[in-house]
Amino acid sequence: MSAVAGTVVDLEDVAVTLGGRPVLRGVDLHVQAGEVVAILGANGSGKSTLVRTMLGLLQARRGSVTLFGTPLADLVDRHRVGYVPQRTTATAGVPASVWEVVCAGRLARRRAWQPMRAADRRAVRAALEAVDLADRARDGVATLSGGQQQRVLIARALAGEPDLLVLDEPTAGVDLAHQQVFADLLTTLTQRGLTVVLVAHELGPLAPLITRSVVMRDGRVAYDGPPVEAFTDVHAHHHPVATPVDHHPQLRTAFDDRQRGRTR
Numbered sequence: 694m695s696a697v698a699g700t701v702v703d704l705e706d707v708a709v710t711l712g713g714r715p716v717l718r719g720v721d722l723h724v725q726a727g728e729v730v731a732i733l734g735a736n737g738s739g740k741s742t743l744v745r746t747m748l749g750l751l752q753a754r755r756g757s758v759t760l761f762g763t764p765l766a767d768l769v770d771r772h773r774v775g776y777v778p779q780r781t782t783a784t785a786g787v788p789a790s791v792w793e794v795v796c797a798g799r800l801a802r803r804r805a806w807q808p809m810r811a812a813d814r815r816a817v818r819a820a821l822e823a824v825d826l827a828d829r830a831r832d833g834v835a836t837l838s839g840g841q842q843q844r845v846l847i848a849r850a851l852a853g854e855p856d857l858l859v860l861d862e863p864t865a866g867v868d869l870a871h872q873q874v875f876a877d878l879l880t881t882l883t884q885r886g887l888t889v890v891l892v893a894h895e896l897g898p899l900a901p902l903i904t905r906s907v908v909m910r911d912g913r914v915a916y917d918g919p920p921v922e923a924f925t926d927v928h929a930h931h932h933p934v935a936t937p938v939d940h941h942p943q944l945r946t947a948f949d950d951r952q953r954g955r956t957r
């Protein structure tokens with residue numbers, strides 16, 4: 694990981710349609726180096742879609758996605774980005790060992806077809822130690838518990854020594870003690886300049902790290918500002934017509950700003 698300056702994530706007017714339905718509707722998101730941004734919002738509000746689009750895993754129908762000042766399609770240094778996907782989609786049925794899964798996190802750092810070098814092995818070992826799974830390295834990942842598998846995915850992302858870490862509910866199913874270990878680790882890494890974008894329902898021990906919250910609602914950014922408490926289904930209902938003022942007291946919305954004649 695190297696110190697990075699400037700804008701790390703730059704999404705402009707991003708729209709995504711899935712299965713014929715608009716899921717993101719004109720999202721702007723700009724993340725500066727060193728920020729730790731929590732993406733919050735109700736189920737189905739578009740959080741995972743947002744981060745997957747940010748990583749190029751989903752194609753935007755409209756708008757632009759730029760990482761480290763480079764349009765995503767032109768980004769050569771893929772190793773600068775680490776991703777922890779939602780566990781349910783990532784490790785199911787994988788017949789690999791823990792060591793092999795975490796080694797996959799080094800792939801983008803290695804030259805094509807080159808064997809692992811000492812530096813690669815060191816990074817993998819350090820990542821496994823960071824999530825307290827060094828003693829399970831040789832075990833099949835499928836033999837680990839759900840929370841342990843989640844920690845393997847965290848280790849895989851850390852092994853690449855990224856500048857930007859994108860996490861989709863990274864501590865779901867992880868016990869409190871290991872959530873704290875992870876929070877401590879992220880604290881150290883962010884102090885060294887790591888930028889973090891994380892989707893979460895429950896922030897738990899990660900809460901003190903958050904420098905900014907972005908709340909998604911129905912595919913749009915409903916709030917972008919100082920950290921708010923993580924919440925789950927505050928807006929799991931739908932307004933029959935657009936409300937000019939959000940009735941949830943914690944949240945200031947774009948509607949409110951417009952009403953007050955402010956610009957953001």
Ligand SMILES: Nc1ncnc2c1ncn2[C@@H]1O[C@H](COP(=O)(O)OP(=O)(O)OP(=O)(O)O)[C@@H](O)[C@H]1O
Nearest residue numbers: 711712714716734735736737738739740741742743
């Ligand atoms: N492949 C797909 N095809 C069609 N619709 C999809 C697809 N993937 C997601 N969606 C829809 O897009 C919407 C947003 O999904 P997304 O996973 O981004 O929500 P989320 O905010 O991350 O939700 P959660 O908190 O439940 O993880 C949902 O209504 C979902 O049904």
